[in-house]
Amino acid sequence: MKQCSIKNCQGQYEKKYIPRLLKRKGELIVLENVPADVCSVCGDVLISLETAEAMELILENLGTPSKTIPAYKLTESLA
Numbered sequence: 001m002k003q004c005s006i007k008n009c010q011g012q013y014e015k016k017y018i019p020r021l022l023k024r025k026g027e028l029i030v031l032e033n034v035p036a037d038v039c040s041v042c043g044d045v046l047i048s049l050e051t052a053e054a055m056e057l058i059l060e061n062l063g064t065p066s067k068t069i070p071a072y073k074l075t076e077s078l079a
């Protein structure tokens, strides 16, 4: 277990599979199942270089999405 890198945080990183929001040509896409180390206390996320490279590869070769998700804008709901 790795100690959290955030100053004064006593948490430790846990292996988790999380969704990551990415931008590609101005479009938001979601990558699910991204392996990451997530701090159990502050939620800080560490992504390994290998994973980051794999994400880059996927971004260059996006196939058909496995699913689509609804997107909402906060500002419109407040207006």
Ligand SMILES: [Zn+2]
Pocket: 004, 005, 006, 009, 010, 011, 012, 039, 040, 041, 042, 043, 044
């Ligand atoms: Zn932390």
